[in-house]
Every structure is written in C-alpha cells, then in structure tokens.
Amino acid sequence: xxxxxxxxxAFVRETEIxxxxxPALEAGAVKWVRENLFxxxxxxxxxLLALYVVVxxxxxxxxxxxxxxxxxxxxxxxxxxxxxxGKGTGACFAVLVDRWDHLVFGFKYPPxxxxxxxxxxxxxxxxxxxxxFSSLPRKLLMFTAFYxxxxxxxxxxxxxxxxxxxxGLIIATMLVFRLISSQxxxxxxxxxxxxxxxxxxxxxxxxxxxxxxxxxxxxxxxGTEGVISQVAYGVFWIMAIFTFxxxxxxxxxxxxxxxxxxxxxxxxxxxxxxxxxxxxxVYLLSPIWMALNSIIPIELxxxxxxxxxxxxxxxxxxTICVSLSIPLGILLALGRQSPMPLIKGVCVVFxxxxxxVPLITLLFVANVMLAYFLPPSSNFDLILRVxxxxxxFSAAYIAEVIRGGLAALxxxxxxxxxxxxxxxxxxxxxxxxxxxxxxxxxxIVNIAVGLFKDTTLISIISMFDLVxxxxxPIQNSTEWTSVYWEVYGFGALLFxxxxxxxxxxxxxxxxxxxxxxx
Amino acid sequence: MAQTSQMTVSDEVAIEITNMNxxxxxxxxxxDIDLTVQRGERIVICGPSGSGKSTLIRCINAxxxxxxxxxxxxxxxxSSDLKNIDKIRSEVGMCFQHFNLFPxxxxxxxxxxxxxxxxxxxxxxxxxxxxxxxxxxxxxxxADKYPGQLSGGQQQRVAIARxxxxxxxxxxxxxxxxxxxxxxxxxxxxxxxxLAEEGMTMLCVTHEMGFARQVAxxxxxxxxxxxVEQNEPEEFFNNPKSERTQLFLSQILGH
Numbered sequence: 167x168x169x170x171x172x173x174x175x176a177f178v179r180e181t182e183i184x185x186x187x188x189p190a191l192e193a194g195a196v197k198w199v200r201e202n203l204f205x206x207x208x209x210x211x212x213x214l215l216a217l218y219v220v221v222x223x224x225x226x227x228x229x230x231x232x233x234x235x236x237x238x239x240x241x242x243x244x245x246x247x248x249x250x251x252g253k254g255t256g257a258c259f260a261v262l263v264d265r266w267d268h269l270v271f272g273f274k275y276p277p278x279x280x281x282x283x284x285x286x287x288x289x290x291x292x293x294x295x296x297x298x299f300s301s302l303p304r305k306l307l308m309f310t311a312f313y314x315x316x317x318x319x320x321x322x323x324x325x326x327x328x329x330x331x332x333x334g335l336i337i338a339t340m341l342v343f344r345l346i347s348s349q350x351x352x353x354x355x356x357x358x359x360x361x362x363x364x365x366x367x368x369x370x371x372x373x374x375x376x377x378x379x380x381x382x383x384x385x386x387x388x389g390t391e392g393v394i395s396q397v398a399y400g401v402f403w404i405m406a407i408f409t410f411x412x413x414x415x416x417x418x419x420x421x422x423x424x425x426x427x428x429x430x431x432x433x434x435x436x437x438x439x440x441x442x443x444x445x446x447x448v449y450l451l452s453p454i455w456m457a458l459n460s461i462i463p464i465e466l467x468x469x470x471x472x473x474x475x476x477x478x479x480x481x482x483x484x485t486i487c488v489s490l491s492i493p494l495g496i497l498l499a500l501g502r503q504s505p506m507p508l509i510k511g512v513c514v515v516f517x518x519x520x521x522x523v524p525l526i527t528l529l530f531v532a533n534v535m536l537a538y539f540l541p542p543s544s545n546f547d548l549i550l551r552v553x554x555x556x557x558x559f560s561a562a563y564i565a566e567v568i569r570g571g572l573a574a575l576x577x578x579x580x581x582x583x584x585x586x587x588x589x590x591x592x593x594x595x596x597x598x599x600x601x602x603x604x605x606x607x608x609x610i611v612n613i614a615v616g617l618f619k620d621t622t623l624i625s626i627i628s629m630f631d632l633v634x635x636x637x638x639p640i641q642n643s644t645e646w647t648s649v650y651w652e653v654y655g656f657g658a659l660l661f662x663x664x665x666x667x668x669x670x671x672x673x674x675x676x677x678x679x680x681x682x683x684x
Numbered sequence: 685m686a687q688t689s690q691m692t693v694s695d696e697v698a699i700e701i702t703n704m705n706x707x708x709x710x711x712x713x714x715x716d717i718d719l720t721v722q723r724g725e726r727i728v729i730c731g732p733s734g735s736g737k738s739t740l741i742r743c744i745n746a747x748x749x750x751x752x753x754x755x756x757x758x759x760x761x762x763s764s765d766l767k768n769i770d771k772i773r774s775e776v777g778m779c780f781q782h783f784n785l786f787p788x789x790x791x792x793x794x795x796x797x798x799x800x801x802x803x804x805x806x807x808x809x810x811x812x813x814x815x816x817x818x819x820x821x822x823x824x825x826x827a828d829k830y831p832g833q834l835s836g837g838q839q840q841r842v843a844i845a846r847x848x849x850x851x852x853x854x855x856x857x858x859x860x861x862x863x864x865x866x867x868x869x870x871x872x873x874x875x876x877x878x879l880a881e882e883g884m885t886m887l888c889v890t891h892e893m894g895f896a897r898q899v900a901x902x903x904x905x906x907x908x909x910x911x912v913e914q915n916e917p918e919e920f921f922n923n924p925k926s927e928r929t930q931l932f933l934s935q936i937l938g939h
Binding site: 576584587596 | 745746774776780784797832850
C-alpha cells in the first residue's frame with residue numbers, strides 16, 4: 167500500500183515495473199559455493215575437514231594405481247617387479263590381464279565361442295534400445311521380440327531350429343487365439359465352445375481322478391504306524407475322497423463355464439489356444455526341430471549351463487530376470503487389487519510368502535530341494551531353476567512397488583475411464599498402468615539394481631559368476647592366491663557401471679514422462 | 685425465460701428410474717427415487733451436501749451400484765451384466781467436479797482415446813471429431829498440450845469435449861464448476877448452455893442457480909436421500925412449496 171496516499175486512495179498503475187537481474191552474490195557459482203560449502207562456521211569446518219580427508223585418500227591411492235603392474239604371471243612376480251623398481255606400493259593389475267577371459271566368460275566356456283557372447287551382448291543393446299527409448303521406430307520391437315530366441319542360440323549353441331521352432335509354435339498358438347476369437351462366425355461359436363468345454367472339462371476330471379488315486383497311494387504308503395502316521399493317513403484319505411467326489415462335478419462346472427462364455431469368445435479362445443499350445447509343445451516341438459535340423463543343419467557348438475560363468479552369467483541372469491519379473495510383478499499387483507477373492511488370495515499369499523523368505527534360501531531350494539520334488543526323469547536346467555527363483559523373488563517386490571503406484575492414483579482416473587465405456591483391460595492398459603508405472607519407476611529401478619547385484623549370490627550355490635570366479639578358481643590358484651583389492655575392485659567397477667547406467671536411464675525416463683509443468 | 689421455450693422436449697423417455705434405493709453399508713443414501721427424464725430435458729439437481737445428489741447421477745452410469753429398484757437408460761436395463769453397463773456408459777457422457785482428465789495424454793489423445801478403443805473409430809476420423817468438439821468448446825489451439833498445462837476452466841471444457849467425442853445421447857454433470865475459480869465458472873457454464881440449446885438431454889448437479897433459471901426445464905431438490913420437491917424453475921425459485929426447500933433457497937440466495 168506504499169503507493170497510496172492519504173489524500174488520494176484511488177490508484178491506477180500505468181507502466182509495468184520491468185524485471186531486473188538479481189544481485190551478483192545471489193547467482194551462479196559464487197552463490198552455490200556460499201550456500202553449500204561456507205554457509206556458517208560449522209559448515210566451513212566440515213568442508214575443510216572433508217577436503218583434508220579427500221586429499222589424504224588421493225595421496226594414498228594414487229601411487230597404488232600409478233605404480234600398478236600390468237604384466238606378470240603371478241603375484242610374487244608383481245612384488246618382485248615393484249621391489250626392483252624401488253616402489254613401495256603398487257597394484258597388481260596383471261591378474262586382470264591374465265584372467266580376463268575367466269572374469270568375463272567363466273573358465274569353462276569354449277574360448278572359440280567368445281564371439282558368440284560378445285555378439286549376443288551387442289545385439290542386446292540393439293534389442294533393448296526400442297524398448298527403452300520410445301522415440302525409436304516401433305517396428306524395431308519386432309527384433310526385440312525375436313532377440314531372446316537368437317540370444318538363446320548364440321549363448322547355449324545347439325541347433326538354430328530349436329529356438330526357431332519354439333518361436334513358430336508360439337506364433338501358431340497366437341494365430342489360433344486370433345482365429346477363434348475373431349474368425350469363427352457367431353453361430354458356430356456355440357458349437358466350438360461346447361466342444362472345447364467338453365474337452366477341458368473331461369481333461370480336468372481325468373487329472374483330478376489321477377490325483378485322487380495318487381493321494382490314496384500316498385496314504386497307503388504312509389501306513390497307520392504311530393499317531394502322526396494315523397493322522398496323516400486320515401488326512402490323505404479325506405483329501406482323496408474329496409477329490410474323488412468332486413472330480414466329475416468340477417469337470418462339468420469348468421466345462422460349462424467355458425461353454426457358457428461363447429458369446430464373448432474371450433475365455434474360449436484363451437483356453438483353446440492354451441490347449442493347442444500345450445499339445446503342440448508336448449507332441450510337435452522335438453519332431454519338428456529335429457526334422458528341420460536333419461534337412462538343413464545349422465548348429466553351433468553346444469555349451470552346457472554348468473559351463474556358463476564370469477560377469478557374463480551375472481548379465482545373463484540380470485537381463486532375463488529383470489525383463490521377466492516386471493510383467494510378472496504387474497500381474498501380481500493387479501491380481502492383488504482384484505475384486506475376485508480367489509485371484510486376490512493367490513496373489514497375496516504368493517507375495518507375502520516370497521517376501522518372507524531370504525533369496526539365498528530360494529536359491530538353495532532351486533539347487534538342491536527341487537530335485538527331490540520333481541520326478542527323477544525330469545532334467546531341469548540349473549540356470550533355468552535359478553532364473554525362476556530370482557524372477558519370483560523380485561516379482562513379489564516389484565508387485566508391492568507397483569501396488570503403491572496403483573494406490574497413489576486418484577479414484578477419479580478409474581471413474582473417468584469407466585464413464586467413457588472403456589472395459590477393464592483397456593482402462594488398465596491405457597489409463598491406469600501408464601500412470602502407476604510412472605510413479606513406480608524409482609521403486610522398480612531400485613529393485614532391478616538390487617536384483618542385478620543379488621545375482622552374485624549364486625556363487626554360494628557353487629556357480630561361477632564373477633564373484634564365484636574370484637572366490638574360487640582365481641584366489642585358489644597358486645599364482646594369485648592373496649590378490650583382493652584388484653579383483654574385487656574390478657568386479658565393483660563392472661557392477662557400478664551397469665547399475666549407474668540403469669539409474670541414469672531411469673532419471674532420464676522420469677524427466678521424459680513428466681507432463682505436469684510447462 | 686424466452687430461450688427455454690425454444691428448446692423442445694420430446695415424448696421419448698431417456699431415463700426411467702423407479703423405486704431406486706441405495707445403501708452404503710447400513711447407511712440408506714437414496715430412498716425410493718422415482719424419476720423420469722424425457723429426451724431433450726435439462727434437469728438441475730440441487731440440495732445440501734450429503735443429500736445424495738451426486739450418488740443419484742452416478743447410479744445412472746453405474747459408477748455406483750444401486751441395491752433395489754430399476755434404472756432404464758435409453759431402453760437398456762441397468763443390471764450387473766457388464767455388457768449392459770458398458771453399453772450405457774458409451775451412450776452417457778459424464779463430467780466430474782475435478783475434471784479427471786488423463787494427465788499422461790495430450791488434450792487430443794484424451795479426446796480420441798475412447799472413440800478409438802470403444803467405438804473402434806479410425807484414428808484420423810477420431811481426431812477430426814475431437815478437433816470439431818475442441819473448437820466448439822473454444823480451445824482447439826491447446827490440442828497438443830497436456831492437461832497439467834491448462835487452467836481449471838480450460839480443463840473442464842476439455843472434459844466436456846472428451847465426453848462429447850463419444851457422441852453421447854445423455855450428459856451427466858457432477859458439480860462441474862465447484863472446483864473452479866470464479867473467473868472461470870462463466871466459460872464452463874457458457875459451454876453447457878450452448879450444449880443445452882442444441883437439445884442435449886442433461887442432468888446437472890450444481891449450485892449455479894442462475895444457470896438453473898436460464899437453462900433447466902425442471903429443478904429437483906434433494907435432501908437426506910429423497911426427492912423433496914421438483915418443479916419448473918420459475919415456480920421452484922419464486923414459490924417453493926416445502927419448508928426444507930425454502931430454507932435451502934434462503935441460505936444460498938440470501939446474500
């Protein structure tokens with residue numbers, strides 16, 4: 167009110183006050199230093215103290231790097247070289263040169279196949295690019311979808327026809343889905359869904375019947391010696407009788423539910439295509455790829471999963487598990503919000519169970535325990551078991567992060583989507599998930615980075631990833647027996663580069679997706 | 685009012701609600717609601733907060749479930765059948781108090797999303813329709829911006845355009861101006877008046893009594909989950925019958 171005067175209260179501004187620059191001390195580097203480093207006595211003391219520590223550390227570490235020996239065949243030789251040169255301290259980087267292949271590829275991967283790994287890695291960058299940067303042409307995603315099959319062939323070797331046949335069967339299954347959901351005329355749909363309903367219902371009833379017989383067998387093998395056995399015997403018999411009684415009604419119920427959804431076509435086509443896919447994988451996969459391979463053999467030297475190792479194994483597990491656990495986590499998070507009690511219950515129990523168990527326990531289960539539960543004939547690949555366990559583990563955590571994102575969305579977004587007539591799938595895919603995932607990016611990246619570093623835990627179940635290589639073959643060798651700083655420092659550097667890149671990408675992505683400011 | 689008489693109301697029934705009841709848990713929010721809306725009718729619903737007026741119009745497009753009674757919208761009975769619900773929702777547009785635009789999509793994408801995915805309109809055609817309606821609400825130049833970059837009044841007009849892109853036969857407005865600055869209320873009301881003049885069937889929950897006088901051909905007063913009084917606007921405002929209505933009107937028009 168300084169412009170008003172006692173004699174004339176009315177006031178009209180006629181010229182606008184122009185903008186002027188802030189005082190010199192309030193802008194630029196000077197301001198930053200003043201505010202952040204020397205804003206008071208206490209902060210000035212802290213700044214000087216920190217500066218002193220940094221300088222002392224640099225004085226200590228720099229000669230160690232600078233004097234580092236790069237060419238030697240053992241640690242003893244390193245020390246000799248340093249002593250001859252009259253240098254007191256120095257790193258023995260020769261171990262990295264000498265064991266480079268082992269650190270990166272593991273010690274059993276055939277050296278003539280290293281190019282395959284490098285090629286797979288380079289192609290990974292190409293395949294990941296369109297998924298990470300939405301400005302690239304969407305057509306490149308075709309290569310991203312094809313990449314897993316190509317990478318599988320490059321890394322594990324064997325016949326190219328195996329992954330190609332798997333890809334073909336997946337595409338065939340999707341085509342069956344499309345065909346049933348759209349091509350079959352409406353008046354035939356009832357018959358088709360009837361047939362599929364009968365097949366699935368009968369199949370389910372048959373499976374339950376077999377299961378019931380199995381339960382009787384277990385009950386009889388437990389016997390009735392002692393109280394505990396008697397209880398178990400009773401429980402198994404009750405379960406068996408229950409299954410016997412309900413196998414046919416369950417079959418009829420499921421079959422009828424499938425038949426009843428003929429108008430929609432959704433459930434029918436999903437069930438039918440899954441049925442087709444299952445049968446195709448069981449009965450068609452090996453004949454087809456073997457036949458194709460005998461006609462035109464395209465083969466690389468096969469490498470067993472046991473022979474994978476080094477940093478490559480960490481990258482392999484990290485990439486696969488992250489890319490599998492994000493979609494699985496999304497499904498779990500949505501399932502946990504579902505109004506259907508069965509789906510919700512399954513998701514809650516799964517998430518809470520996995521979160522309550524340490525990863526290392528799950529890895530031991532993958533390594534040792536699964537062998538007891540699976541039929542003796544099944545030959546389940548060790549890496550596959552580890553991938554499943556790490557994926558389930560991180561999916562449970564990612565699900566909780568995404569649930570937080572879903573909860574943070576205003577209810578109005580769901581209502582607006584509903585009021586426009588979008589169905590659940592459309593609303594989730596187009597409105598809810600894009601926003602919920604954007605909120606969840608920091609949390610998801612946090613878990614992805616953690617997961618990537620946790621892949622080193624497999625060294626405990628005697629797999630030779632980067633840490634396993636260092637702990638095992640390198641430090642147990644006579645030449646490099648007490649080298650610690652160099653190898654672990656190198657390992658830390660590799661992990662840091664990858665994790666820091668992920669973190670930088672996520673920050674860039676958050677800025678890209680920010681639509682709230684001008 | 686002169687304008688009101690020009691707007692025609694047909695004999696066709698757009699919405700028919702009979703004996704509808706709703707509870708939140710044990711709380712009886714809507715009691716024995718009977719309401720018939722002719723095509724082309726413009727109804728303003730007012731009443732104190734918590735009287736169930738928002739809940740009533742949210743029942744019409746099944747954002748809220750009613751437990752008893754019957755709602756027929758455009759000849760389709762509202763039941764728990766998802767197909768009927770989706771059909772009704774694509775015929776009934778709705779504007780919310782807080783606009784509820786999709787913040788991750790541009791204005792144009794907000795407007796074309798539902799036509800493309802629900803109506804399966806080709807993208808180009810949907811964009812042309814969207815631009816037509818954005819011009820109608822007088823913000824075509826904002827089409828490529830994001831909702832967060834627009835003022836409240838602009839956002840609400842986009843929300844109206846977004847609903848119109850689905851070519852609804854009925855529009856529901858749930859306090860469309862309550863979250864707006866006074867300066868912006870007029871621009872939204874002007875858009876709504878224009879819409880009314882074109883003969884759109886409208887149900888508005890609002891406290892804008894000027895709007896009610898000018899546009900509505902029926903005003904409904906609700907209290908405690910019941911319809912207390914309904915009448916033509918002139919009669920409703922000048923000569924309210926029930927004591928509760930008189931009290932309400934004296935409180936909102938008193939100063």
